[in-house]
Amino acid sequence: MSRVSIIEAVPGNTASSSDENTNLAAWNTATASIDDTNVRNEGLDHGSFADEVVECLTREGAAPFFESSTKSGAYTGAGPFKVTMGGNDVQIGPIVVNSGDSVLIYCSAMTYNDVGGGTATLILQYNPNSGVWSSVGVSRRSYIGSAVTSLKRRDYTVAHLHSLGTGTFYYRLAVEEGSANNTYVENAVLYAIVVAH
Amino acid sequence: MSLIYRKERAEQGSINDPTPHRDNQNELAGEFNGYLDRYNLPTRAVGAASVVVGAFTTVGADPKSDSVALDSKSTTWQNDDGSGTYIHNVTFTASEDGQLDVDWGGTWTWTGNPTIEATIRWRITVNGQTIAETGCIAQDNDPTYVNTKDLVALAGTIPVQAGPVNIKVEAMIAAVSWYMGTTVGAPLFSITGAAESTVTVVYRELVYLLRSR
Numbered sequence: 001m002s003r004v005s006i007i008e009a010v011p012g013n014t015a016s017s018s019d020e021n022t023n024l025a026a027w028n029t030a031t032a033s034i035d036d037t038n039v040r041n042e043g044l045d046h047g048s049f050a051d052e053v054v055e056c057l058t059r060e061g062a063a064p065f066f067e068s069s070t071k072s073g074a075y076t077g078a079g080p081f082k083v084t085m086g087g088n089d090v091q092i093g094p095i096v097v098n099s100g101d102s103v104l105i106y107c108s109a110m111t112y113n114d115v116g117g118g119t120a121t122l123i124l125q126y127n128p129n130s131g132v133w134s135s136v137g138v139s140r141r142s143y144i145g146s147a148v149t150s151l152k153r154r155d156y157t158v159a160h161l162h163s164l165g166t167g168t169f170y171y172r173l174a175v176e177e178g179s180a181n182n183t184y185v186e187n188a189v190l191y192a193i194v195v196a197h
Numbered sequence: 198m199s200l201i202y203r204k205e206r207a208e209q210g211s212i213n214d215p216t217p218h219r220d221n222q223n224e225l226a227g228e229f230n231g232y233l234d235r236y237n238l239p240t241r242a243v244g245a246a247s248v249v250v251g252a253f254t255t256v257g258a259d260p261k262s263d264s265v266a267l268d269s270k271s272t273t274w275q276n277d278d279g280s281g282t283y284i285h286n287v288t289f290t291a292s293e294d295g296q297l298d299v300d301w302g303g304t305w306t307w308t309g310n311p312t313i314e315a316t317i318r319w320r321i322t323v324n325g326q327t328i329a330e331t332g333c334i335a336q337d338n339d340p341t342y343v344n345t346k347d348l349v350a351l352a353g354t355i356p357v358q359a360g361p362v363n364i365k366v367e368a369m370i371a372a373v374s375w376y377m378g379t380t381v382g383a384p385l386f387s388i389t390g391a392a393e394s395t396v397t398v399v400y401r402e403l404v405y406l407l408r409s410r
Contacts, residue, residue, distance in 0.1 A: 002229075003229075003230045003231075004226045004229055004230060005226075006222045006223065006226045008219045008222070008223070009215030009216075009218050009219045009222075010215065010219075011214060011215050011216060013215075015215070023222065030229070034233065037230070037231060038229060038230065038231060038233045039231070039232075039233045039234065040231065040232045040233060040234040043232070043233065043234025043235060044234065044235050044238070044243065045235050047235065047240050047241070048235050048238050048240070048241070048242060048243050049241060049243045049244075049248075050241040050242075050243060050244045050245070051241065052245070053243065053244060053245045053248055054248075054253045054254065055254065098245070100250035101250075102256040104256070104404060104406075106300075108350075119346070122348075137260070137262060138260040138261060138262045138400045138401065138402050139260075139400075139402065140304070140400050141302060141303075141304045141348035141400065142304045142346040142348060142400075143346055143347060143348055144337075144345045144346040144347075195254050195256050195406065196245050196248075196250075197245070197248045197249070197250055197251065197252045197253045197254060
């Protein structure tokens with residue numbers, strides 16, 4: 001807080017050097033202390049703020065992965081396996097998250113298993129700039145469809161994955177498959193919003 | 198705005214009257230003590246370090262992986278397993294009015310092989326008001342594979358006032374009869390009774406953003 005209190009000069013009085021020094025000291029105290037109490041209510045607008053002060057958006061996936069004719073390779077086994085479509089990993093980063101920031105990861109994808117009753121699990125993985133990928137514990141969405149042929153073996157699902165963290169991260173979409181069948185992913189979109197304030 | 202307008206100006210050769218000096222000081226201090234604004238700052242002068250965390254957006258999350266076994270005999274909205282393990286039941290205090298965005302995603306397991314149309318619905322409520330709701334999602338039941346899994350994502354938004362804000366995610370399990378007619382405005386389904394299958398919710402995430410500005 002920085003409020004300046006001034007000793008006023010009065011006509012007819014002798015000018016006081018101590019009053020002048022007190023006033024100068026008051027201004028000096030204000031140096032680098034300007035805060036909310038100094039600013040008029042709603043006195044700042046968007047032009048006052050630097051870019052990405054409030055939030056920034058990193059969005060990937062739509063262009064390379066959002067083709068209906070594009071699907072991932074077949075993933076068989078426990079995994080998790082990174083999802084690759086059109087020669088690109090469904091991955092974003094590096095995302096720099098400063099202290100106090102929050103990062104939200106959103107993912108939309110369709111997945112299916114080519115055998116009825118097989119498991120298809122979408123997983124969000126992160127890499128804290130160390131080259132080692134880890135799964136975000138709760139960011140996993142599973143689908144086990146019916147084994148009845150008439151109910152279609154090709155089941156489309158949508159997952160919504162998000163997480164919070166701080167640091168410098170890469171994020172990617174991965175899949176697990178638990179029945180030695182083939183799991184596919186189509187039309188994935190992965191994006192991050194860093195909320196600073 | 199201040200630091201732009203000079204109220205009084207001293208002239209060379211005039212008597213040294215303290216009044217202009219005092220008025221200038223008061224003008225400057227008066228503006229400084231609470232009336233600085235955008236005109237005092239260069240464009241984009243305020244960087245991230247100058248703004249307190251949470252000034253514009255409050256972010257919260259409730260990631261969970263514990264199991265919540267829902268009551269398969271109930272056909273009402275359920276928020277917990279009856280023993281205090283909640284799907285999600287989050288309360289926070291909004292420091293000021295704002296717009297609340299809520300995202301939720303989760304996975305659940307069906308157990309059982311019912312002879313009826315077992316379904317589940319999901320909804321997000323904020324202070325008791327529903328802001329997002331799914332339709333009836335049927336179990337992919339068949340004779341040979343009875344433990345199916347499914348997943349869903351929901352998102353909703355609502356203005357909230359300063360004060361306590363409660364967010365819940367609830368589910369309703371029920372057997373339904375689908376309405377197959379073409380009458381506009383007719384209900385899509387009717388609940389015929391309890392589902393014969395049970396539902397266990399496992400991996401799920403609730404994320405909310407309160408946007409105050």
